[in-house]
Amino acid sequence: MTPAQIGRYEITGELGRGAMGIVYKARDPLINRTVAVKTVGLDYADTNSEAFEKRFYREAQSAGRLNHFNIVTIHDVGKSGDLAYIAMEFLEGRSLREIIDSGVVLSPERCAEIAAQVADGLAFAHDKQIVHRDIKPANIMVLDGGAVKITDFGIAQLPTATRNTSSGKIFGSPKYISPEHLEGRAVDGRSDVFSLGAVLYEMLTGVAPFTGTDLDSLLDQVMYVMPAAPSGRNRNIPPAFDLVVAMALAKDPDHRYASAADFASDLRQLRDSETPIIAAGRSLGGPPPAASQFVGDETVPFMPLTARAPSTGNGTRRVDLAASTGIRGLPAWALWGVPATLVVILVAWGVVSRRAPVQPPPAALPA
Numbered sequence: 006m007t008p009a010q011i012g013r014y015e016i017t018g019e020l021g022r023g024a025m026g027i028v029y030k031a032r033d034p035l036i037n038r039t040v041a042v043k044t045v046g047l048d049y050a051d052t053n054s055e056a057f058e059k060r061f062y063r064e065a066q067s068a069g070r071l072n073h074f075n076i077v078t079i080h081d082v083g084k085s086g087d088l089a090y091i092a093m094e095f096l097e098g099r100s101l102r103e104i105i106d107s108g109v110v111l112s113p114e115r116c117a118e119i120a121a122q123v124a125d126g127l128a129f130a131h132d133k134q135i136v137h138r139d140i141k142p143a144n145i146m147v148l149d150g151g152a153v154k155i156t157d158f159g160i161a162q163l164p165t166a167t168r169n170t171s172s173g174k175i176f177g178s179p180k181y182i183s184p185e186h187l188e189g190r191a192v193d194g195r196s197d198v199f200s201l202g203a204v205l206y207e208m209l210t211g212v213a214p215f216t217g218t219d220l221d222s223l224l225d226q227v228m229y230v231m232p233a234a235p236s237g238r239n240r241n242i243p244p245a246f247d248l249v250v251a252m253a254l255a256k257d258p259d260h261r262y263a264s265a266a267d268f269a270s271d272l273r274q275l276r277d278s279e280t281p282i283i284a285a286g287r288s289l290g291g292p293p294p295a296a297s298q299f300v301g302d303e304t305v306p307f308m309p310l311t312a313r314a315p316s317t318g319n320g321t322r323r324v325d326l327a328a329s330t331g332i333r334g335l336p337a338w339a340l341w342g343v344p345a346t347l348v349v350i351l352v353a354w355g356v357v358s359r360r361a362p363v364q365p366p367p368a369a370l371p372a
Contacts, residue, residue: 011090012083014042023143026088030095033080039095040080044088061089067135068158075126077146077156093156098148105142105207113242116208117276119145122153123201124269130158131194131265138192140200141181142207179223180213184256187227195258198268202253202261205272209246210238214254228256245275 007029008016014031017039021028026044033040047058065082072078081092101119104111111119123145130137137144137158146154177186183199186192206214214232217223226232235250236242249271255261262268 011042011044011085011088012081012092014040014090014092016042031092033092040092041095042090042092044090047084047087047089058084058089065091070133071126071130071135071158073126073129074152075122075154076130076158077154094154096146096148096154098146100143101145101147101204101208102142104147105211110211111208113209113246114276116205117246117272119147119153119208120201120205121269121272121276123155123204124198124265124272126153126155127194127197127201127265128269131197136192136194137197137200138186139177139181140197140204141178142204143178145204179220179227180215182224182227183258184228185258187224193258194265195261195263198253198262198265199255199258201265201268202250205253206232206235206250209235209242209250212238231256243275243278245278249275 007019010016011029011031013035014029014033016029016031018030019027020030020041026046029042029044031040031042032038045061062082065079069079069082077096078094079091080094083090083092123140127137127140135158137155139157140155144155144157146156148154181200181203183192183196186196203214215223215226215230217226231251231254234247236244236247249268252260252262252271253268262271
């Protein structure tokens, strides 16, 4: 049953439901402003509800400090009965998840622009030492006017009865989680870069870069398998996108973009390229994922992975290209079909030169 009021906010409708709770459309009577109110049931929280409540406020306060055009604004936080709530900016638009699922074909330029705006918001948050940790299409809103905003900063990682951090589990959306996050290691902004790279891949091709019939096979791909080149799945994508996506999806964070700001800069270079970029409809190089495949969109808990043997599944393995290109940790498809002149242009952009110094190859994983 929809409540009539939460805190001082008059509820006018329900906007959606998720793993954390319910989001309502509401009116703030003090200033007659429409807001979105996201609720989290304290009775569903960890057994130490007082500790959970304190963490809820702490995370909300951290997210509330993020005043940026590409991050949803938080207006208020409070408690009403057994509900904790956050009142935030009401957005007119659709989530990127809804747009992708609708079958709308986004041009490569528009994909680059959406990802660049997300990267702008992430760069701002990372400068404040805040990492999102759950970037995915459902947490990206595309407004009716074209602007893009990130939602759920600081909220996606809160523990509940089914998401208890004291158990040693980690939380994330399997399709978009970074390898280091999956292993339970400390993460920084480069983890969000990986997740955004996975989102960009899905926007460009219509399919997620990592899929599987179950959670284990999906996580195995995240750890050890590079997906097919975007231009191989959608032949309207210029090869330059392959390199940029590969740099975002590098398994080792030291071989990714050093910052979300660098990622945004290269995305805008692609968007503004004089090379024609035309999307006349997707022409996928392989069949879409079968209906029986594991979805992997929801934020779920699982135990961190320990080192194990790489999969023998389909995909392109990371190839050490240092000897010939000075680029290490990129899949071979990153340079396939890229003209030499374009590689020179990419180097001039700093796409290649920003990479970490070449290190000796890591020891092989145990069998």
